[in-house]
Amino acid sequence: MKKESFWEKAGTRSVLASLVAILIGMLAGGIVILIVGATNSTLGLGGAWEGLRLVVAGLFSKGRDAAGNLIFGFNPTTFGNMLFRAVPLIMTGLSVALGNKAGLFNIGAPGQYLAGTAASLFVSLSLPTNVLPTWLIWLIAFLAGMIAGALWGSIPGLLKAYLNINEVLACIMTNWIAANLVTWVFEGSNLKNVLEGTKSGYIYKTSTVMNDVIIDGVRQTVGANVPEGAQVVATRGGVATAKLGLDSLFSGSQVNAGILVAILIAIVIYVILSKTTLGYQLKACGANRYAARYAGIRDRRNIVLTMALAGALAAAGGALYSLSGNTEFFWNTYQSLPAEGFNGIPVALLAINNPIGVIFSATFMSMLQICGQKLTELTAFNEYITNVIIAVIVYLSAFMLVIKTWIGRLRKGKEAGK
Amino acid sequence: MPFLIRQTLIYAVPLMLVALAGVFAERSGIINLALEGIMIFGAFMGVLFVRFVQQWGWFQAAYDAKNIFSLQCFCLLAMLFAAAMGALFSLLLAFAAINLKADQTIGGTALNLLAPAVVLFFIRIIANQNTLNMYKDDAAGWFMLKKSMFGYGRKEEMNFLGSTFVDKVYVATYICIIVFVLMAIILYKTKFGMRLRSCGENPQASASLGINVIKMRYAGTVISGALAGMGGFVYVLTTANCSANGDVAGFGFLALAVMIFGNWKPLNICGAALLFGLFKCIAASYSTLDINGDGVYMLKELNINTNIYRMMPYVITLIVLAFTSKSSRAPKAEGIPYDPGKR
Numbered sequence: 001m002k003k004e005s006f007w008e009k010a011g012t013r014s015v016l017a018s019l020v021a022i023l024i025g026m027l028a029g030g031i032v033i034l035i036v037g038a039t040n041s042t043l044g045l046g047g048a049w050e051g052l053r054l055v056v057a058g059l060f061s062k063g064r065d066a067a068g069n070l071i072f073g074f075n076p077t078t079f080g081n082m083l084f085r086a087v088p089l090i091m092t093g094l095s096v097a098l099g100n101k102a103g104l105f106n107i108g109a110p111g112q113y114l115a116g117t118a119a120s121l122f123v124s125l126s127l128p129t130n131v132l133p134t135w136l137i138w139l140i141a142f143l144a145g146m147i148a149g150a151l152w153g154s155i156p157g158l159l160k161a162y163l164n165i166n167e168v169l170a171c172i173m174t175n176w177i178a179a180n181l182v183t184w185v186f187e188g189s190n191l192k193n194v195l196e197g198t199k200s201g202y203i204y205k206t207s208t209v210m211n212d213v214i215i216d217g218v219r220q221t222v223g224a225n226v227p228e229g230a231q232v233v234a235t236r237g238g239v240a241t242a243k244l245g246l247d248s249l250f251s252g253s254q255v256n257a258g259i260l261v262a263i264l265i266a267i268v269i270y271v272i273l274s275k276t277t278l279g280y281q282l283k284a285c286g287a288n289r290y291a292a293r294y295a296g297i298r299d300r301r302n303i304v305l306t307m308a309l310a311g312a313l314a315a316a317g318g319a320l321y322s323l324s325g326n327t328e329f330f331w332n333t334y335q336s337l338p339a340e341g342f343n344g345i346p347v348a349l350l351a352i353n354n355p356i357g358v359i360f361s362a363t364f365m366s367m368l369q370i371c372g373q374k375l376t377e378l379t380a381f382n383e384y385i386t387n388v389i390i391a392v393i394v395y396l397s398a399f400m401l402v403i404k405t406w407i408g409r410l411r412k413g414k415e416a417g418k
Numbered sequence: 419m420p421f422l423i424r425q426t427l428i429y430a431v432p433l434m435l436v437a438l439a440g441v442f443a444e445r446s447g448i449i450n451l452a453l454e455g456i457m458i459f460g461a462f463m464g465v466l467f468v469r470f471v472q473q474w475g476w477f478q479a480a481y482d483a484k485n486i487f488s489l490q491c492f493c494l495l496a497m498l499f500a501a502a503m504g505a506l507f508s509l510l511l512a513f514a515a516i517n518l519k520a521d522q523t524i525g526g527t528a529l530n531l532l533a534p535a536v537v538l539f540f541i542r543i544i545a546n547q548n549t550l551n552m553y554k555d556d557a558a559g560w561f562m563l564k565k566s567m568f569g570y571g572r573k574e575e576m577n578f579l580g581s582t583f584v585d586k587v588y589v590a591t592y593i594c595i596i597v598f599v600l601m602a603i604i605l606y607k608t609k610f611g612m613r614l615r616s617c618g619e620n621p622q623a624s625a626s627l628g629i630n631v632i633k634m635r636y637a638g639t640v641i642s643g644a645l646a647g648m649g650g651f652v653y654v655l656t657t658a659n660c661s662a663n664g665d666v667a668g669f670g671f672l673a674l675a676v677m678i679f680g681n682w683k684p685l686n687i688c689g690a691a692l693l694f695g696l697f698k699c700i701a702a703s704y705s706t707l708d709i710n711g712d713g714v715y716m717l718k719e720l721n722i723n724t725n726i727y728r729m730m731p732y733v734i735t736l737i738v739l740a741f742t743s744k745s746s747r748a749p750k751a752e753g754i755p756y757d758p759g760k761r
Binding site for chain 2: 181335
């Protein structure tokens with residue numbers, strides 16, 4: 001048998017198809033910017049040209065020089081922030097990819113992400129640091145987040161497996177229920193940031209140090225500085241992901257060891273999916289649930305398990321993001337769902353549901369977000385253009401198969417011409 | 419009581435219109451997960467239309483003269499514009515699903531991502547903030563019916579029917595009901611509707627009888643887009659004071675649930691939408707709700723947390739789906755790309 005050449009491999013074609021989707025997505029974003037620039041007198045074509053350059057190379061932007069021209073070059077801060085922001089996207093991307101492999105469209109990632117955020121914040125800010133070491137609290141909080149996500153994800157799983165309710169609808173309903181539930185949990189909690197007056201809508205950062213003290217017989221919470229004559233009951237907070245020197249490598253950025261944890265988890269999921277019986281069973285259920293059942297695979301158990309695992313992954317993203325110690329969580333969230341959850345869908349689709357591919361597509365998506373941020377900072381355009389690009393990419397990935405066939409035909413055409 | 423009915427209708431009517439939009443698409447064989455996105459797009463376009471027309475001053479004279487009829491015509495024009503734009507937007511889904519045989523769930527999701535992104539991008543550029551409002555005044559002043567228009571004084575009360583269905587209501591709500599009835603009749607009592615529904619059950623059989631399946635599926639999706647676009651605009655007109663912010667709070671998905679709960683049938687959908695409308699209404703205004711008119715805010719006195727009321731519509735949806743999913747019967751060929759060679 002003839003060995004497949006590099007171009008004939010299915011993997012190569014998949015990567016090429018993804019690259020084509022990215023290219024067309026960027027092109028669409030560019031066209032929108034050009035049209036807006038050309039028709040808007042305050043922006044003009046010069047403004048559009050600046051916008052275009054930032055969309056493509058915002059990662060290398062170093063702001064403007066004294067003359068007002070854009071300058072580009074290696075910027076360690078944006079690189080570090082790109083890695084930092086990639087962490088939740090990798091996790092939600094893995095969550096959606098795992099669901100897709102098992103034939104379940106997990107659009108419930110935002111709700112699971114919220115569940116993970118809420119549980120890890122609650123645990124990390126409630127456990128006393130004068131009793132337990134902070135690394136142990138970090139670990140407990142991380143696991144608590146994953147468990148919360150697993151439970152939340154298993155609800156649509158159970159509904160799908162036993163009552164045959166469309167998982168997309170069940171996931172969307174549980175998303176909104178989660179948004180309300182999280183608001184409710186924090187509304188009545190003592191974790192709302194009252195120490196900093198301007199941050200009243202937010203939960204404390206996990207790195208905030210708080211002391212529960214008794215002053216004149218009244219129990220209250222103060223910051224790191226304990227007033228004289230107060231009796232300290234417990235110390236809480238001060239939990240943050242280790243930096244492992246990454247912050248000095250990328251100075252001025254928020255990056256931490258979370259990115260390594262995320263990559264590790266991606267590799268574990270890859271191994272589970274491609275090297276274990278469990279992975280094989282999940283994929284078999286995805287290919288044909290009833291055939292899998294005929295072959296003796298417990299399809300219902302597998303559906304619930306998939307959703308629970310997917311929930312745990314998305315929640316781990318929320319936990320890693322909030323436990324970093326430098327992010328703040330807006331608790332009154334009943335009207336909105338976290339974008340990180342929904343962005344897991346394009347990340348997974350772009351990676352064609354390959355866990356290793358997810359690492360790269362999430363990093364790319366996070367780079368796009370940085371570009372959008374630069375666009376808002378430096379020009380009159382705004383960051384929503386990156387969402388337009390992402391949406392176009394998702395749209396294209398809906399007919400990835402067609403693109404792949406096109407690429408195949410192009411190759412054949414070339415060979416015929418030889 | 420009049421307040422409760424009025425508010426329930428405000429939520430229920432867009433819901434049932436958008437649910438019917440879902441029925442049109444699914445009956446022709448296309449899963450329209452993009453209802454949410456189309457609503458967002460339609461709402462934005464409707465508000466933009468109102469804003470520009472106000473800016474050009476076209477209906478200013480009518481507003482100054484308090485000419486109810488022309489103001490309502492203005493509102494109708496905005497609704498039609500939103501519907502046309504929703505139809506245009508849904509062509510993206512139709513093209514991907516019908517011509518390119520794409521995965522309809524992902525295609526719909528793409529539109530759901532695209533709509534808020536595009537809308538917010540332009541809102542930010544036009545208004546320099548995240549909400550697009552009317553050019554001047556508010557929706558109540560321009561489009562709402564009030565008792566003063568019918569010669570009632572400030573102190574005078576209209577009778578029960580009047581205060582329920584005339585005072586402080588939008589004519590748009592009634593137009594939606596008329597559109598709903600008309601479209602339901604078209605779907606069930608005309609040759610066109612029958613053909614469209616056959617394409618969602620067995621497209622190959624339809625094709626063998628000379629029906630153009632591709633055309634019918636395009637028709638189903640485009641009508642679906644028009645209805646959802648109109649529903650989206652009416653939703654923001656009546657609940658958000660005619661302002662667009664790239665969000666309809668999961669209403670499009672709620673409409674999908676209503677459609678499934680209503681078993682893809684217009685009358686059942688009507689009932690389901692009213693039920694959800696009631697819960698939405700209670701969530702939005704339970705603290706000022708005086709059900710039997712004795713001056714006691716009963717629900718407020720129950721002292722239940724706000725978040726429970728807010729959660730209700732979604733929890734009820736899940737419970738209801740759990741009970742009805744066994745007996746529900748979706749169109750047989752929905753979500754399957756049409757392949758003429760397959761028998």
